[in-house]
Amino acid sequence: MVGKLNAPTGAWIKTTQTGISFREHSSRLHGTKPDRYYRVRFKSGGKQIAECYGWASEGWTLKKVAATMVEMKQELKAGTGTGKLADRRKALAKEKKQAQKKEAADNRLATTYTDYFQNHYWPDVSQDKKEAALKAEISLHNNWILKAIGLIPIRDIGELHLKKLSRMMGKAEKAPRTIEYALACVRMVVNHAIRAKYHPGPNPVSVMARGSRPKYDNKRIRFFSKDEAEELLSALKGKSISVYRMTLLSIYCGLRAGEIFSLQWSDIDQVNGLVTLRDTKSGKTRTVHMPLSVKEMFAAMKPGGKSEFVFPGKNGKKRKQMSKTFDRTVEKLGFNAGVQDRRQKLTFHSCRHTCASWLVQAGIPLFTVKEIMGHSTIALTERYSHLAPSAFQQAAEAIEAAGNTGEIQPKIVNQW
Structure with a gap:
């Protein structure tokens, strides 16, 4: 209390109430009179108590000080307090804190x-x-x-x-x-x-x-056939050149939509035919070689600044999602007509799936496909292993030969 409104000065002045005195502030007024700072002194149960209660400007009056002193005497006599207002305040603050803690605990119990x-x-x-x-x-x-x-x-x-x-x-x-x-x-x-x-x-x-827990196999099985891809690209080229280019890039380089949206012109090396992908889903930077169709696509584009996006969204900012033009075109071409299983429906991500599928069908080793696609583990790439039928057919023929001759003579060309 004293620290709040500065220390009082002058001698203690007795009041009409026994045990209560005050000092006056040298300059500050409370109303028309100097501000008063009250002190009590009393003895109860053989214990001498001396304590300052506070300033008149803080709400203390002689009547309030006297009533509080009586309460302190009674608490000291009954053994329910120390006789000091400061100790009572500490006890009340503690009780309040405990009550708040209990209320918070009750709220936690009731929080749905x-x-x-x-x-x-x-x-x-x-x-x-x-x-x-x-x-x-x-x-x-x-x-x-x-x-x-x-x-x-x-x-x-x-x-x-x-x-x-x-x-x-x-x-x-x-x-x-x-x-x-x-x-x-x-x-x-x-x-x-x-x-x-x-x-x-x-x-x-x-x-x-x-x-x-529910069991599921969320892997997409279907991919674009060569004819479907050509038909799709042809249709997109007449509707949106940017969607056409992004689709071509995904089909022939296996890029995810997010990787395409993040591409900046500094990532495109037309001299060496390389596309650098940064901050990918796996957290690693990878480099993809451009096939001829992609090289020709970039050659036909006007390069922007190094930090500009290759396929920008509105106001040159990074795209957030693929244009609806892609889905509408797939729908119009009837590629998903009658397909109920969403894993069998062709989406933009199917372009990346198509790239991996075509690579495996062409006999590219799974490990190489893994690196091209940026898969974090070989297990992700192995989902495409069924698309290399020649190797498995050769294995089946070797088993058949063993049944006839007693020896296994495999003729496996593509190994991974």
Whole structure:
């Protein structure tokens, strides 16, 4: 109190109330009179108490000081206090802090999954996620997750609730991969809640029995045939030259959409026929050789500045997504007519899938294909191994020969 409004000066002046005195401030007024600083002195139960209560400008009056002193005497006599106002304030502050802590704990117990998602998780993470991820996560929460487990207290979320979510989505014939992604979204929210001490842990999604999770094979099987690719490129060339060029680049160099969007002119080496891909999905920079069709495409383009995007979006900024022209053209050509399984539908990513498939069909070793495509592991490339039928046919013929002659004489040309 003293430190707040400067120390009082002068001698202590007694009041009409026994044990209460004050000092006056040398310059500051309270109303029309000098500001007063009150002190009490009393003895109770053999204990001498001397303490300053505060300034008149802080709300202290002689009447208030006297009443407070009586309370302090009573607390000291009853053994419920030390007789000092400062100690009482500390005790009240401690009680308030404990009450706030209890209220926070009670709030944690009552916080539902929806409350936590909307008021804690989303405001914290939404600034750091890509737009596509944000849309997908919000969609899954609004359409499925919040409806299934939104009213459950976040700390009580367990495996039974996750199974309920899985069953609900399964009955709606949602793809296993979509269900798995929904569970992954729940896992991220609960992990956040564990760190914030809203959930005791462990994360129920992480400990959920593997057998309880949906099984799926999300690999795309279909790719463009040579005739389909030619027909697609021909149609795109008449609709959008930029979409045509991006499609050509993906089909013949195996680039992902994001890799194409990130290309700058400094990445294009027309002299040596190389395209450099930086900050790829695998985190590594890789270099791709241009086939003749891609070399001719770049030769026909007017190069921009080194830091300019090769396929810019609006106002020269980086593209965020592929133009709808691609999907509309595929639809118009009827490539996906009657196709129900989304893994069999041709999309822009199918262009990259087509590149890998054609390479394997041409007898290029899987390891080489892996490096061209920028796969992080050979396992990702092995999904295309069935497209090298000649090697497997030769193996089958070798087995047949062994049955007839007793010896295996393989004639495998392409090895990987």
